[in-house]
Amino acid sequence: MELLPALAISASGLTAERLRLDLIANNLANINTTRTPRGGPYRRQVPVFAEKLREALGQSPGQAPGRGVEVAAIVEDNTPPRLVYDPSHPDADPNGYVALPNINIVTEMVDMITATRAYEANVTVLNAAKAMTLKALEIGR
Incomplete structure (x- = not known):
């Protein structure tokens, strides 16, 4: 395995x-946000990961390993908001329920x-590739 692609994949x-x-x-910071500029409660956001395509680099799938990951999109979770009974809340509906974020x-x-574990695993791979590069430089002396 070449070392520079390993570094790029881990990065x-x-x-x-x-x-x-x-x-x-951001989701945790907005756990009680009942009013957004678009109206309604905050909606949970999640990333959609996708493999960086080999074909975009002009390589067939059998030629080289993957090229890493990219964030294809950030989407809102479509689950309905949590309803909590609190008639004193300024955003309560006529029945006294407040729509809280999902x-x-x-x-x-x-x-x-x-x-966090995935991040740590990528740091480990990055450090291993760096150590192999240093060993290769020592051998080349």
């Missing part, structure tokens, strides 16, 4: 997981742990 994974962690932090803190924490 793309680091970038994608960092964005995923940013979205999780964010589940347990889901966000599990996503945070998996994103």
